[in-house]
Structures are given as C-alpha cells and as structure tokens.
Amino acid sequence: MAATGAVLLVLLAFTIGVFANDSDMLQDVCVADRESGIFVNGFPCKNISMITAEDFFFAGIAQPGKITNNILGSKVTGANVQDIPGLNTLGVSMARVDFAPYGLNPPHIHPRATEMIFVLKGELYVGFITTNNKLISKVVKIGETFVFPRGLAHFQKNLSKYPTAVIAAFNSQLPGTQQFAAALFTSKPDVPNDILAQAFNINTKKVEMIRAGLS
Ligand code: GLV
Ligand code: MN
Numbered sequence: 001m002a003a004t005g006a007v008l009l010v011l012l013a014f015t016i017g018v019f020a021n022d023s024d025m026l027q028d029v030c031v032a033d034r035e036s037g038i039f040v041n042g043f044p045c046k047n048i049s050m051i052t053a054e055d056f057f058f059a060g061i062a063q064p065g066k067i068t069n070n071i072l073g074s075k076v077t078g079a080n081v082q083d084i085p086g087l088n089t090l091g092v093s094m095a096r097v098d099f100a101p102y103g104l105n106p107p108h109i110h111p112r113a114t115e116m117i118f119v120l121k122g123e124l125y126v127g128f129i130t131t132n133n134k135l136i137s138k139v140v141k142i143g144e145t146f147v148f149p150r151g152l153a154h155f156q157k158n159l160s161k162y163p164t165a166v167i168a169a170f171n172s173q174l175p176g177t178q179q180f181a182a183a184l185f186t187s188k189p190d191v192p193n194d195i196l197a198q199a200f201n202i203n204t205k206k207v208e209m210i211r212a213g214l215s
Helices: 002-019 180-186 193-200 204-214
Strands: 074-079 093-099 104-109 115-121 123-129 135-141 145-148 153-158 164-170
Touching (some): 104 180, 115 123, 115 135, 135 145
Antiparallel strands (some): 074 093
C-alpha cells in the first residue's frame, strides 16, 4: 500500500515536472512556420534548409516602446515567438516594459511562465500576490532584478517623475498575458453585470462606470 502511494507520488511529481514549462525540444531548432496553416501545440517547423539568422533576430526592444495608453502610462513590447520565429520550442522569451512618469503595468498573470525583470532605468514598486493573498512587494532600482512566479498576479508601478524601463525574461516562448481589469470588464461578450456586481460587492451602475472607464 505504502509502495503504491510512493509510486503515485513519484508519478505526480514527474507529471508536474513534465508540464511545469513549455515542452522540451526534440531537435536543434524548429523555426516557426507561421504560414503553414497547420494548428499544433506551438508551431510546425520551417524546412531547416530555409532558416536564416533573421529567424533568430529581433531589434524591437532596442528602443523604448511608444506609450499610447495615457491612463496606465505603460507599454509592453513582446519579444516572443510571434516576433522571433526561432524561439519556437526553445521555452524562453523576453519583453520590454516602458513606463511614463508614475505609469503602471496593471495587475496581470502569465499562465505559461515565470517572469524575471531587470530594471534598465529608474525605480519601480513591484509585487505579486500568492494564492493565499499575501502581497510580496519591493522597490527595485536600476540594475536590480525581481521574480514573479508563474501564474501569480503581479504589477509594476513607476514611483517617479522620470521615465522608467525594464527587460523581462520568461521561461516560455509565448507566456500569455491576462490583465484582470481588461479580462473582467472588457471581454466580448461581456461578463454579465450582475456577476461582476456580486463579485466586487458593488452595484451594476458602478460596473457600467468601470466598463466605460476602461473602454
Ligand atoms: C511585465 O510584467 C510583463 O509582463 O511584461
Ligand atoms: Mn508580467
């Protein structure tokens, strides 16, 4: 009986281990062929005779991203498999986040990745929230790093009157991002007002006000 329990535990640990990250690669490279029209987990591979250095290159996070959302004052520029086809099956990606003075990267999760940030300039108040609602937060400055564990709600806020930027690294080729406010209040079709009113203990008028403010 005890032996069966131990085997089950080992199997469980193995399963968690196997599925804790993007799937492992089975060849040197599998440059994404995004035009193939075939839908698989990840992307099918380009013929290796057709790959070039450009498949592994991206200059899109060399410069600050253009901040167009004046309410939030932040801009995330991804450097993932959608920008760099050579990342397909490699299990890593990056992003750059630029912040206007007092800008906020609002609470969000990445369903497929842990994130680690490196502060390029300025300082930020950053934090994540555990599943038992403990806030782990800190002010981080230029050259410092901070980790946001996979799947946990997190945010970054520029505390200063100067522009700030971070580089983020992820252990997924496509971490995915779900912002709570946008997901709940701007989904299509709408999450019904009474669901949000009950969840947040507010009336449906306030739900509509929040929707209007976000759209
Ligand atoms: C920062 O949290 C990001 O997701 O880029
Ligand atoms: Mn993030």
